[in-house]
Amino acid sequence: QSALTQPASVSGSPGRSITISCTGTTNDIGTYNFVSWYQQHPGRAPRLVIYNINERPSGVSSRFSGSRSGNTAFLTISGLQAVDESHFFCSSYTRSSPSWVFGGGTKLTVL
Amino acid sequence: QVHLQESGPGLVKPSETLSLSCGVSGYSIGSGWYWGWIRQPPGKGLEWIGSIYQGRETSYSPSLKSRVTISMDTSENQLTLKVTFVTAADTAIYYCGRFNYGPYVIDYWGQGTLVTVTA
Numbered sequence: 001q002s003a004l005t006q007p008a009s010v011s012g013s014p015g016r017s018i019t020i021s022c023t024g025t026t027n028d029i030g031t032y033n034f035v036s037w038y039q040q041h042p043g044r045a046p047r048l049v050i051y052n053i054n055e056r057p058s059g060v061s062s063r064f065s066g067s068r069s070g071n072t073a074f075l076t077i078s079g080l081q082a083v084d085e086s087h088f089f090c091s092s093y094t095r096s097s098p099s100w101v102f103g104g105g106t107k108l109t110v111l
Numbered sequence: 112q113v114h115l116q117e118s119g120p121g122l123v124k125p126s127e128t129l130s131l132s133c134g135v136s137g138y139s140i141g142s143g144w145y146w147g148w149i150r151q152p153p154g155k156g157l158e159w160i161g162s163i164y165q166g167r168e169t170s171y172s173p174s175l176k177s178r179v180t181i182s183m184d185t186s187e188n189q190l191t192l193k194v195t196f197v198t199a200a201d202t203a204i205y206y207c208g209r210f211n212y213g214p215y216v217i218d219y220w221g222q223g224t225l226v227t228v229t230a
Contacts, residue, residue: 002156034215045115045220046206052214089157093215098172100215102149102157 003101004029004090011109017078020106022090023071028101030071034093037066037075040105041086049088050075077108085110113137115207115221123228129197133190133207133221141165141185145210148181148192149217150203158203162210163190197228 005023012018022029022037029035037050048057050066053073063081067074073092077084089105119131133148140146147162161171166183180193190207204225208217 004156036214036216038217043222045222046217047220048216048218051216055214057218091157091215098159098174100159102159104156 002104003094004092004103006088006090006103006106008104009107009109011111012077012080013111014080014082016080017076018080018108019077020075020088020090020108022073022075022092022103024073024092024094024101025071027096028071028092028094029068029073031095032093035066035068035073036091037064037073038089038091039086040089046089080110082110084108113209113219115209115219117205117207117221117224119224119226121225121227123197123201123226124230125198125228126196129192129194129201129226129228131192131205131207131224131226133192135188135190138209139185140183140188140190145212146183146190147208147210148190149206149208151206151223152200152203157206160192160205199228202226202228 035053038046040046049064054066063078065076090103094101114136116134123129145162145164148160151157163169163181178195182191204223206223207221209219
């Protein structure tokens with residue numbers, strides 16, 4: 001069982017938007033801004049797409065955005081493309097030990 | 112561009128030692144940054160194992176601390192992970208990465224290597 005809770009799967013049609021949730025507690029997502037999201041295609045290394053809740057690393061498409069409400073963080077992908085079909089997982093700093101926790105991952109299917 | 116690649120045995124027997132290497136190109140690991148390991152058991156979420164800084168400062172997950180050693184060979188520009196007395200619970204995909212504890216991100220990852228603990 002993961003420290004952060006994500007839905008196992010989400011799906012959407014090309015051109016539409018989807019949102020993936022990542023639920024934690026006041027020990028992590030609810031208090032600290034160190035929330036990040038990673039994308040992983042099968043057999044490939046994970047890639048950082050969002051950090052500090054809503055910041056994008058250089059080179060990441062503006063179609064990716066992040067937000068937070070209470071103890072839940074969200075990753076939104078707009079203008080879905082076939083290339084977006086992959087797994088996404090979240091992570092956060094936590095004042096518990098160890099200080100780094102992750103979600104179980106969400107499979108995105110582009111219909 | 113920084114590139115990381117894990118290597119090591121895919122099968123380890125119970126009670127033996129799991130040993131993995133992570134070769135790094137595009138950056139000299141002794142120059143700075145934290146480098147470390149994360150794992151993902153089948154069907155479960157990711158777990159932070161630990162990290163090392165400039166070959167001397169190490170930090171480990173409390174649940175693994177008694178069995179884990181992370182080291183760095185700057186001449187070969189590679190990391191090493193050792194986990195002793197492994198059990199089936201140590202079966203996982205093991206990733207190495209460059210850790211940035213400022214925003215708590217892993218900005219470079221290896222593609223991961225599956226290690227199965229089986230007799």
